[in-house]
Amino acid sequence: MSTTYELRKKLIEIARLDVGKLETSRNQAPFIKKFWPATSYPEGYVNREPYCAAAMCYWVQQWLTIPEVLAALNMSASAAEKWRCKSAAAFGWLDWAVKKGLVLLSDSQSETLHTGDVVVFDFSHIGVVVTDFDTHVHTIEANTGATGGREGDGVFEKVRARSLAKKFIRILP
Numbered sequence: 001m002s003t004t005y006e007l008r009k010k011l012i013e014i015a016r017l018d019v020g021k022l023e024t025s026r027n028q029a030p031f032i033k034k035f036w037p038a039t040s041y042p043e044g045y046v047n048r049e050p051y052c053a054a055a056m057c058y059w060v061q062q063w064l065t066i067p068e069v070l071a072a073l074n075m076s077a078s079a080a081e082k083w084r085c086k087s088a089a090a091f092g093w094l095d096w097a098v099k100k101g102l103v104l105l106s107d108s109q110s111e112t113l114h115t116g117d118v119v120v121f122d123f124s125h126i127g128v129v130v131t132d133f134d135t136h137v138h139t140i141e142a143n144t145g146a147t148g149g150r151e152g153d154g155v156f157e158k159v160r161a162r163s164l165a166k167k168f169i170r171i172l173p
Helices: 004-016 052-063 067-073 077-083 090-100
Strands: 103-105 118-121 126-135 136-144 154-161 165-170
Touching: 004 052, 004 067, 004 126, 004 136, 052 090, 052 126, 052 136, 067 077, 077 154, 090 126, 090 165, 118 154
Parallel strands: none
Antiparallel strands: 103 165, 118 126, 118 165, 126 136, 136 154
16 A cells, blocks of 8 residues: 555545535535635636536645645645646646646556546546545545536535546546
8 A cells, every 4th residue: 555545545534524515506505615715716606616626626725734745745835735726627637737747547447546536527527536446436526416417416425437537637646
């Protein structure tokens, strides 16, 4: 097991704090409002925009306040804040990852996923990997629901077919 496993688990713990929370109206609730300032599009809340990527921005922002995570990434808090993704669009995370030289993984079962990898789905949706098994991946996702679409009513843990992933992003090896 990787020496960064415990640090990557902390990202899951942060995301889990929002699991089970539901919208009070379309794309709005007090818990959703906190996500948007972590993006480059803070007015997304008022505009009732989809918030899956905004949640990912927030969760990563919070994770990057942990001194041990910063040490593992060899970054100061201010450098990490400048470095982290701020895109409120799921596919924007892929552009960011390429620019930052991060490892991108395919949906192939031959790729070993890590807890804390970011999954960008083919249908313009994003989440964080809890674990993977065979042909499926266990995730935490915002703006999803019982039917599993990209327009949902809250934050949920999901099990999805790995083949739905466009790419996986490894932030911390």
